[in-house]
Amino acid sequence: MSAKLPSADGPWIDGALRWAGIEPRAFRALLHAYLLIDFRNQQFGRATLSGPKAWVAPMFWVVGQNLLLGFATGVILYERVDVFFFALANLAVSMLVMATAVIVEFNEVVLDPEDLEVVGHLPVPARTYSAARATNLIGYVLLITVSLNLCPAIIGIGLPDAGWAFVPAYLLASLAGNLLVVGALILVYLVLLGDRPTESTRELLAWSQIVLLWIALMGGQFVLLHDRSFRIEMLAYELPDWVRWLPPGWLAWFVASTGPVGDAVAWWVPGVVAVATLGVWVVVMARLSAAYAQMQPGAPAWRRAVLRPLPRPGDLAGPIVRRLTRAGEERVAYWLCTAMLRRDYQLRMRSWPAFGVALAAVVLGLATGQLGDPMKEHSGVCVLSLAALYLLTVPVPTILYNLNFSRDHQASWVLLSAPIGDRVAFAEGMRKAVTYGVVLPVLVGLGIVFAVCWRDPLDAAENVLAGWLAILAAGHASQIGVLRGLPFAAPAARGETMGPIAMFAALVSGTAMSLVGLHYLASQRFWTFAAYLGGLAVAVLALRAAASRVLEQHFVTEAPGHD
Amino acid sequence: MIRVQDLVKVYGTKEALRSVSFEIPPGQVCGYLGPNGAGKSTTVKILTGVLRPTSGRAVVAGFDVGEQPLEVKRRIGYVPETGAVYPMLSVSEYLALVGALHGLDPPEIAERSERLLSLFKIRDAQDQRLDTLSKGMRQKVVISAAVLHDPEVLLFDEPLSGLDANAARTIKDLVRGFADRGKTVLYCSHMLDVVERLCDRVIILDQGQIVADGSPSDLMASSQRDTLETVFRSLTGGDDTKELAEALLDAVRHDRGAAGRASPDAPSARHEIPSPSPRHGKGKRRRR
Numbered sequence: 034m035s036a037k038l039p040s041a042d043g044p045w046i047d048g049a050l051r052w053a054g055i056e057p058r059a060f061r062a063l064l065h066a067y068l069l070i071d072f073r074n075q076q077f078g079r080a081t082l083s084g085p086k087a088w089v090a091p092m093f094w095v096v097g098q099n100l101l102l103g104f105a106t107g108v109i110l111y112e113r114v115d116v117f118f119f120a121l122a123n124l125a126v127s128m129l130v131m132a133t134a135v136i137v138e139f140n141e142v143v144l145d146p147e148d149l150e151v152v153g154h155l156p157v158p159a160r161t162y163s164a165a166r167a168t169n170l171i172g173y174v175l176l177i178t179v180s181l182n183l184c185p186a187i188i189g190i191g192l193p194d195a196g197w198a199f200v201p202a203y204l205l206a207s208l209a210g211n212l213l214v215v216g217a218l219i220l221v222y223l224v225l226l227g228d229r230p231t232e233s234t235r236e237l238l239a240w241s242q243i244v245l246l247w248i249a250l251m252g253g254q255f256v257l258l259h260d261r262s263f264r265i266e267m268l269a270y271e272l273p274d275w276v277r278w279l280p281p282g283w284l285a286w287f288v289a290s291t292g293p294v295g296d297a298v299a300w301w302v303p304g305v306v307a308v309a310t311l312g313v314w315v316v317v318m319a320r321l322s323a324a325y326a327q328m329q330p331g332a333p334a335w336r337r338a339v340l341r342p343l344p345r346p347g348d349l350a351g352p353i354v355r356r357l358t359r360a361g362e363e364r365v366a367y368w369l370c371t372a373m374l375r376r377d378y379q380l381r382m383r384s385w386p387a388f389g390v391a392l393a394a395v396v397l398g399l400a401t402g403q404l405g406d407p408m409k410e411h412s413g414v415c416v417l418s419l420a421a422l423y424l425l426t427v428p429v430p431t432i433l434y435n436l437n438f439s440r441d442h443q444a445s446w447v448l449l450s451a452p453i454g455d456r457v458a459f460a461e462g463m464r465k466a467v468t469y470g471v472v473l474p475v476l477v478g479l480g481i482v483f484a485v486c487w488r489d490p491l492d493a494a495e496n497v498l499a500g501w502l503a504i505l506a507a508g509h510a511s512q513i514g515v516l517r518g519l520p521f522a523a524p525a526a527r528g529e530t531m532g533p534i535a536m537f538a539a540l541v542s543g544t545a546m547s548l549v550g551l552h553y554l555a556s557q558r559f560w561t562f563a564a565y566l567g568g569l570a571v572a573v574l575a576l577r578a579a580a581s582r583v584l585e586q587h588f589v590t591e592a593p594g595h596d
Numbered sequence: 597m598i599r600v601q602d603l604v605k606v607y608g609t610k611e612a613l614r615s616v617s618f619e620i621p622p623g624q625v626c627g628y629l630g631p632n633g634a635g636k637s638t639t640v641k642i643l644t645g646v647l648r649p650t651s652g653r654a655v656v657a658g659f660d661v662g663e664q665p666l667e668v669k670r671r672i673g674y675v676p677e678t679g680a681v682y683p684m685l686s687v688s689e690y691l692a693l694v695g696a697l698h699g700l701d702p703p704e705i706a707e708r709s710e711r712l713l714s715l716f717k718i719r720d721a722q723d724q725r726l727d728t729l730s731k732g733m734r735q736k737v738v739i740s741a742a743v744l745h746d747p748e749v750l751l752f753d754e755p756l757s758g759l760d761a762n763a764a765r766t767i768k769d770l771v772r773g774f775a776d777r778g779k780t781v782l783y784c785s786h787m788l789d790v791v792e793r794l795c796d797r798v799i800i801l802d803q804g805q806i807v808a809d810g811s812p813s814d815l816m817a818s819s820q821r822d823t824l825e826t827v828f829r830s831l832t833g834g835d836d837t838k839e840l841a842e843a844l845l846d847a848v849r850h851d852r853g854a855a856g857r858a859s860p861d862a863p864s865a866r867h868e869i870p871s872p873s874p875r876h877g878k879g880k881r882r883r884r
């Protein structure tokens with residue numbers, strides 16, 4: 034019956050911890066618990082039939098995706114650029130992904146106010162808590178760093194101007210860069226948040242992630258474009274000077290300096306970065322301790338809120354929603370999901386970044402003059418308009434899948450014990466909450482941008498109609514692919530809310546890109562475009578019928594895994 | 597009416613319920629007791645249609661839970677042990693949600709919610725988010741939601757948890773009132789004095805099996821005990837509680853001593869023990 038706690042480390046480690054003001058025993062116990070939580074994930078266990086101690090399953094998605102990303106960037110750049118640009122691009126991607134991961138999971142990996150309810154009453158000094166959190170976080174950074182940079186480190190050895198020291202130098206640079214960026218990021222957030230996160234600053238977290246993704250994906254768009262003018266090579270050889278002064282620029286310089294050609298190795302770069310990282314992390318530890326000490330258990334002040342009264346007492350839906358949804362289960366599901374999407378900042382943080390790709394296409398299109406009207410421009414200049422339009426299908430499965438998870442999953446008994454007779458209608462309400470409540474307003478906004486840019490509202494409306502049909506199709510396909518039960522019934526565990534949906538989202542994204550090509554070809558003549566719209570409408574109806582059948586059989590309204 | 601026949605529930609290799617059978621007629625308040633892990637909550641979850649039994653049959657309000665779970669869910673009111681709610685909803689939104697799930701019309705929901713919230717004296721909080729309410733206030737909201745649709749069968753799992761004395765009295769009167777109006781009430785609780793006064797009948801469960809079934813007075817008479825608590829203890833192996841408490845005290849004393857001797861952390865751990873407040877200390881000195 035007794036749990037096996039980690040054995041005591043040597044006396045010098047305990048002594049060092051005590052010297053730093055950390056209780057060794059409490060530190061080890063907390064760290065042990067955090068590692069168990071990280072590696073032993075119940076949902077993954079259920080999904081993969083792995084045992085409670087199996088550690089491969091929980092890390093599969095996070096590590097697997099990072100390995101794939103690192104492999105992809107490494108292969109794209111291989112033999113096209115020199116070692117400096119290769120290291121610069123891969124280090125920049127690694128730092129961006131690392132920063133994004135920390136922002137998305139800020140509460141889980143940095144400072145969780147709910148920890149106080151578990152450990153707040155225990156005699157754990159603030160510094161010990163923050164040290165355990167920080168050590169857990171450093172382990173997480175190590176894992177992400179290695180998984181992101183292993184492939185580029187191996188691929189990079191083959192570069193003509195890379196030396197034998199490329200692998201250790203690159204891995205050292207990536208670790209130093211990631212630790213620095215994470216430390217700096219936490220510091221910025223702890224200072225910005227004033228040790229007490231508010232709703233608005235949490236919203237800021239969500240938006241900052243979207244901005245990070247924009248930056249990352251805007252670079253990635255070059256790969257999507259038909260690259261007749263060797264943009265990557267040109268970018269590498271005509272790199273603006275200011276890029277060399279960014280942290281990835283310094284680190285890439287260090288990596289390049291270890292090669293057989295060039296000046297002496299720039300050891301001072303990792304030295305400066307190490308000192309800066311150490312300094313940042315010392316301040317991070319102090320700020321984390323202060324933040325933890327100042328938080329109070331119970332209902333925190335920032336959560337006190339009085340909500341706007343319902344327009345008609347007892348009625349969940351306003352006049353617009355009553356028109357969009359059928360009474361009963363569909364309307365209830367629509368209202369619940371839209372309310373949670375509005376109020377649950379963590380759900381928003383998991384949902385909004387899915388729009389990043391489409392929005393990046395719009396920004397890039399506006400910046401490069403490639404947001405053309407496909408009805409008039411029969412060339413590559415309208416590719417980004419169509420990409421933006423069809424990439425709005427990607428958030429549909431992502432958000433719909435994320436509706437499964439909630440920190441308040443224990444309240445799912447409310448739905449589980451309720452008489453939900455029409456499960457298809459309930460799933461329809463969930464779908465409409467995403468397509469009508471979230472994606473449609475963005476699509477309308479995109480239509481307005483098109484109408485202004487093209488100075489032709491009719492063309493904009495016709496294109497937006499095609500996009501809307503694709504979004505409806507994605508909604509029904511997602512009902513088949515990812516919707517399996519009542520919403521908000523599973524805990525939002527690390528990696529799970531993003532990992533398993535990646536393959537389905539990639540499938541939707543791939544289909545969307547195929548539709549971009551079809552739309553482009555069809556828009557050259559009126560009758561072909563009409564036929565294309567008709568084809569999309571038929572696909573929507575077929576997917577809707579298939580979704581109804583699947584949901585009728587598989588949409589679960591009972592407690593998961595308890596049968 | 598609730599009728600349970602040979603109900604079995606197995607989690608992996610653990611038998612949570614072993615062939616449990618009982619019947620509760622309309623108008624009766626039945627206490628459902630048992631030590632922790634005896635299978636009470638599992639039974640209630642099966643009766644609410646949240647869990648499926650491994651074997652056996654449960655009929656609630658004339659409908660088989662396994663075959664017609666929806667008809668059962670329409671006729672029950674449930675207050676779970678956890679009392680968990682969606683904290684981001686307001687009180688009125690939560691009641692509107694539950695009312696809508698039970699198919700009530702908005703004006704009906706509004707009228708009933710207002711009446712229930714007024715009775716519980718929490719009407720002023722109706723537009724407050726649930727996570728800003730105290731545990732007791734949230735429990736009042738959960739109970740209001742459970743009775744909002746005027747159910748035929750009520751399943752209460754520790755309903756008095758977190759309630760003040762006045763609210764607890766109201767709930768007890770409410771439970772009695774429901775039974776007097778012909779409704780069936782299954783009442784799970786560890787507060788044995790409340791069960792003794794409130795319930796017409798008591799079922800005691802131990803390790804997934806029924807070990808006693810009868811009115812509180814009959815159970816006390818047949819076992820020659822003067823309170824339901826002593827009956828419960830004798831049936832569920834709790835007679836040796838005093839010895840157990842002493843053994844626990846010994847274990848704690850032993851552990852602390854051992855830790856104090858063996859652990860290098862002990863000196864710093866002592867710093868975490870809250871020292872008496874200065875006022876407290878002064879008072880002691882004065883008395884001396």
